[in-house]
Amino acid sequence: MRRPLVAGNWKMNLTLAEARALAQGVASKAASFGNAEVGVIPAFVHVAAVGEAIKGSNVALGAQDAYWEKNGAFTGEISTAMLVDLGVKYVLVGHSERRHVLGETSAICNKKVHAILNVPSLSCIYCIGEKLEERQANKTFDVCRSQLVDGLAGVDKAKAERLVIAYEPVWAIGTGLNATKEQAQEAHAFIRGELAKIFDAATAASIRIQYGGSVKASNAAELMSQPDVDGALVGGASLKADEFAGIIAAAAAAKR
Ligand code: PEP
Numbered sequence: 001m002r003r004p005l006v007a008g009n010w011k012m013n014l015t016l017a018e019a020r021a022l023a024q025g026v027a028s029k030a031a032s033f034g035n036a037e038v039g040v041i042p043a044f045v046h047v048a049a050v051g052e053a054i055k056g057s058n059v060a061l062g063a064q065d066a067y068w069e070k071n072g073a074f075t076g077e078i079s080t081a082m083l084v085d086l087g088v089k090y091v092l093v094g095h096s097e098r099r100h101v102l103g104e105t106s107a108i109c110n111k112k113v114h115a116i117l118n119v120p121s122l123s124c125i126y127c128i129g130e131k132l133e134e135r136q137a138n139k140t141f142d143v144c145r146s147q148l149v150d151g152l153a154g155v156d157k158a159k160a161e162r163l164v165i166a167y168e169p170v171w172a173i174g175t176g177l178n179a180t181k182e183q184a185q186e187a188h189a190f191i192r193g194e195l196a197k198i199f200d201a202a203t204a205a206s207i208r209i210q211y212g213g214s215v216k217a218s219n220a221a222e223l224m225s226q227p228d229v230d231g232a233l234v235g236g237a238s239l240k241a242d243e244f245a246g247i248i249a250a251a252a253a254a255k256r
Contacts, residue, residue, distance in 0.1 A: 007238075013043070051087045064095065129167055129170050149194070160203050209230050217243050
């Protein structure tokens with residue numbers, strides 16, 4: 001059984017004091033849900049403080065991005081070694097806001113995926129998903145396939161145990177419109193099939209595929225009940241410890 005992973009993407013939100021308090025709140029609540037893995041993904045400038053706040057808890061530390069070069073003249077960028085130094089375990093790549101607001105392509109994502117998976121202590125959460133017009137034009141599978149094929153090109157299957165896929169339909173992110181459980185399961189099953197072609201069936205069966213897009217405590221149970229949904233990547237609802245805890249509880253209960 002794949003262990004569900006529920007990760008909170010805090011995006012560009014919270015003051016330092018708020019980030020510390022939220023991290024402490026999540027750490028105290030997460031202690032009761034042993035079979036779900038929990039992560040928090042603060043803004044870069046809060047990663048160190050949040051790492052301190054969750055020390056000794058069962059909450060893992062994440063980062064929202066990483067650059068692929070090891071060091072050098074890349075103003076504003078953050079290397080994987082800097083993240084490792086701070087105790088980061090999970091690194092997001094290709095979040096829809098990076099793709100569609102900041103112009104990141106799957107080719108850029110591919111460099112980041114390699115840089116992250118080349119560090120044995122890091123796991124990569126690679127985000128994919130279609131825009132509304134793509135779903136309406138029946139292109140959901142094509143978009144997901146090309147984001148997987150291009151973003152994961154050249155990844156060694158031995159490293160895929162540290163790969164997590166987040167399926168996040170862009171039309172569901174931050175909109176309050178979540179995919180139905182049937183839409184989520186259909187996309188996740190398709191993604192697992194594509195992972196089997198890229199790696200092999202056993203590897204695909206072991207890779208966790210999170211659903212993301214307006215997950216809340218009130219809709220988490222039905223989404224998490226789907227066989228190929230292995231947890232959630234949560235934006236807005238991860239900014240409230242109680243709401244986030246409700247999602248963790250739903251994932252833990254569904255995958256017991
Ligand atoms: C996200 O940012 O990854 C996300 C899924 O956001 P929200 O939960 O707010 O839709």
